[in-house]
Amino acid sequence: MASDVFMTDLQADWKKSVPLKTANLFDRLHPGEIFAAKDIVAVKLHFGESGNMAYIRPQYVRRVVDRLKALDIRPFLTDTNTLYVGSRTEACSHLATAFDNGFTREVTGAPVIIADGLRGNNRVGVAIGGRHVKTAQIASDIAHSDGLVVMTHFKGHELCGFGGTLKNLGMGCASREGKLHQHSNIAPKVNRKKCIGCGDCLVWCRGKAISLEGEGKETKSVINPELCVGCAECILSCPRGAIQIQWNESIPNFMEKMVEYAAAVLRGKRGKALFLTFLTDVSPLCDCTPFSDRAIVPDLGILASTDPVAIDQAAVDRINSAPGNPLSKLENGLAPGEDKFRALFPHIDWSHQLAYAEQIGLGTRAYNLIMV
Secondary structure (H helix, E strand, C coil): CCEEEEEECCCCCCCCCHHHHHHHHHHCCCHHHHCCCCCEEEEECCCCCCCCCCCCCHHHHHHHHHHHHHCCCEEEEEECCCCCCCCCCCHHHHHHHHHHCCCCHHHHCCCEEECCCCCCCCEEEEECCCCCCCEEEEEHHHHCCCEEEEEEECEEECCCEEECHHHHHHCCCECHHHHHHHHCCCCCEECCCCCCCCCHHHHHCCCCCEEEECCHHHCEEEECCCCCCCCCHHHHHCCCCCEECCCCCCHHHHHHHHHHHHHHHHCCCCCCEEEEEEECCCCCCCCCCCCCCCCCCCCCEEEEECCHHHHHHHHHHHHHHCCCCCCCCCCCCCCCCCCHHHHHCCCCCCHHHHHHHHHCCCCCCCEEEEEC
């Protein structure tokens, strides 16, 4: 059975601004029937890396927050800390970046909470018994919320072809340990040229897998992969950035792990999760980059659904049916109907994430597109 996906375009006039159209689109999902009064609802966003400008505008978020608050629902804006070292690595810099990008209580009407805590290790294990993931490590404040509104900026991604709702759920709601598990199946490694043998990583290693070897200036950290529990604490703790992720997972397995994590996030929230996807500033790379390149297609509109698979399928279909931007990174695939994401990343079959999500029962790729 096909799922409904609602869509509004970005045409505006004196009576209908795009933020107002966003609120009206959200109303089509009947949040008052999905959530109960006093529910604490996580509004999952990507606040954008410092220097990136393609993220969803806070003014759109405000309209969703206002609709929730009018129903006596208690929303908070949230994201999780990154696995890589950047401007959102831990909660202090993450909050500062979010505020710099306009995601403040004054602008959006809701508080901002980094869901996996100060260092990315506040997590809840969710047993799912998947093909790759037996127990997913989900950010605690998302796991403990009563409901979820996922607001996604759709864009290209170098590992899964595009980053949509499934990625926002699976990768975006995982703790640092969960992110590492999705990206890698072996322990991090030490860059000996950068390591100064300070021992900070030993303090944070939950599995006691790190030791110091050598003498004097040649003292270096060494990770025993047999003892490593994959918590990724050492990556953040190193002041020199000497402990690095080994990005060794195959792309199909990465996608399947990501989808299984999305299933873990939604476990216990089936029927209490709503999805909005913005087909605006469709940049060729993820918002985790400290820049945003030219959009690959014109701004197309906003989608809304209760089905995370259907909304991703509708989003990629809308983008592929649009004319490509010849001034962007697209060198081919520019004609309407041609695959924009396969043109960006020829070696990635982006459809695999959708097929696997449908296979494990997260939703359906069949949809009815309803213009609002």
